[in-house]
Amino acid sequence: MSVNKEFVKFDKVDKSYDGKVLVVKDLQLNIAEGEFVTMLGPSGSGKTTCLMMLAGFETPTNGEIYLDGNAISSIPPHKRGIGMVFQNYALFPHMTVYENLAFPLRVRKIPKDEADKKIDKALSMVSLQGFASRMPGQLSGGQQQRVAVARSLVFDPQLVLMDEPLGALDKNLRESMQYEIKHIHESIGVTVVYVTHDQSEALTMSNRIAVFNDGKVQQLSSPDELYEKPVNSFVAEFIGENNTFSGEVSDISGGKCKVKLSNAEILANPIRVKGKGEKTIVSLRPERALINPNDKMDNIHKGKIEEVIYHGDHTRVRINLLGNSEFILKVPNSSSNLDIKLGNEIKIGWNSEDARALDPK
């Protein structure tokens, strides 16, 4: 059985609400069967609009959406057979947990004994056996969330959409629910499209992440690639922490480029720059820069420690380096790093490969 690589396909989709501003611009996005894809982006970036178009509550202004090869723009939501988990759970407050789960089965005219089996299965999947007769109002936020997940899965949809489902939960609960949803996805192999603005949530759960900004997908790749190899400065800045130097390319050769800053020159990896004289922002992850570097590193510079913040397992050090006073270093707390003190000058080094020269914004 071959996996359908284009199980969900957005083909040149545009969306505008008022005829003046495009909320989604020329969206091209393929999602494979059984994949967990997260749409990640700041609010107003168009990610929820995409989800709503997929669910059928919004129609694309232009273009077409395909589900398993069929165009679905003209199919009403209730005939699409897509499970959905809403931001505020949207449990029916006047029905018990059992009735909430029975709703999608009842409208599909599934016989009662079969429906009961499915409901039992769905409830045990989210470890809520014995809660069937409770009302949603009697459940905690996390429990309501699980009921919502169970309800979206109980009728065996091929595709489940989740719209910031963990947004209302506290931090600890959110993290445990992330793993729970991830495990459910792995065990039943359903395709999930997940919307969030929380990057750590996206990195933890997804097979692939689509970073949205300004109505466009900026980058669609696996979590590690997204973090390690951002393709533009928006993604680099949006995902994780980031040290930047802005300057001008002075030379490109042999897969490396020289970037001239205001008072120095650094070596970088040319990702989005092609020739001399181009403006660029060089992005470097804090953990890729080391103090007391060995001589193999091709960027070694001196900086002055401006701030030291203790974080338990590591220390964040803010350094004034090459004119950037916001340069952050993460230093593991060990006895060998005792010379990190406010005002000390230290040597810092990194490989040019990790310093990605991106677009200047």
Add this chain to the structure above:
Amino acid sequence: MSSETQKILTTDGIPLEISLKKAEKKNKIKAFLLVAPLLLFIIITYIFPIGEMFTRSIDDRMITNMLPKTFKAMETWDGKELPPEEVFASFLADFKVLAEKKEHGKLGQRLNKEKNGFNTILKKLWRKMNKFEDGNTKEQIMEIHKRFRDVKYWQAIKRTAPPYTMAKYLKGMDMYYDEDGNVTQVEKDRRIHRILWLRTLEIAVVVTILCFLMGYPIAHLLAVLPMKYSNLLMICVLLPFWTSLLVRTASWMILLQQQGIVNDFFVMIGLVADDNRPEMMYNKTGTYIAMTQILLPFMVLPLYSVMKTISPSLMRAGKSLGGTPFVAFWKVYFPLTIPGIGAGCLLVFILAIGYYITPALVGGASGTLISNQIAYHMKETLDWSFASAMGLMLLTGVLAVYWVYNKLVGIDNIKLG
């Protein structure tokens, strides 16, 4: 010893309970003073008048006060045969006192209501009593008219002895005490009140249903439209509220009369012939139309306030789970609006059942309600005790509706805003 140790003391050694009461006392007094004006207002304008209405409706002390000696003498009379001499003598004594105060006419009228023919024989008694000789009063009175020899007339007097009577309530239901004191129905063609009660109920129910059918979609639209449109629509709903009730009713009269705008329009589009214009006023139709329009906001507002709280994602959830728009509406949205429906219907029904001005102006003969009858007795016949009795019957009806509603829906589920 044990009780001593169980008592919890504050740090200063005062029992905790007393200390708490002391600390809370000031707040309690403050709270009471804040509600005191309203409490006083309600007692003066509401509870006291209802009590007054109630006493008035059952008050029957007029004869009791007029014939004190007679009733005292009658206490020992068994009421089966003609009363003894003592009763006759006391009656004459009471009657003479009344005659001096020129109140004997009133007694005649009042007793005539109990038993026809009393007025005549009392007038005769008044003319002849001055010629009476002392002693043997029974014989002399019985001589005046044969009705004084009829035990039924004396029984009628005895029946009026209790200071309270339910006669007015019976009258409100087209019933009365007959000469033997039994509850009897009035003749079929004179049962006007029962028709009025039923009509009031019918109009209130129909108006409530009409208001619901029209108000539900409006409220839904108000709840889902974007703010700038819903505000405009809200003004349209509330606009009638800002116009005087009388003006609105009068404008309905202009619209609905036979030569009115609505009829003209019907003729113009050819719906009805010019010489066959339907009567839409001075009958039930007029009452239905005008009352529905006037009471509509009372249905829309509670519905709106409930619908506003229903998250749109619930309907979306219903649809995404496979329910057709109708199923999603019926199984998800509608059940959540029941508190609003209950509040709106209760409000409209209670207002409709006691409605007065509109039916009086556009209702004609077939469109008037029980409240118009109450007003008639207040202003025209001056039978205030009967008006009070019917008012209280109406109040009982409303309370009964409230009770039924509480049993069916639960008053805690109501949402007025």
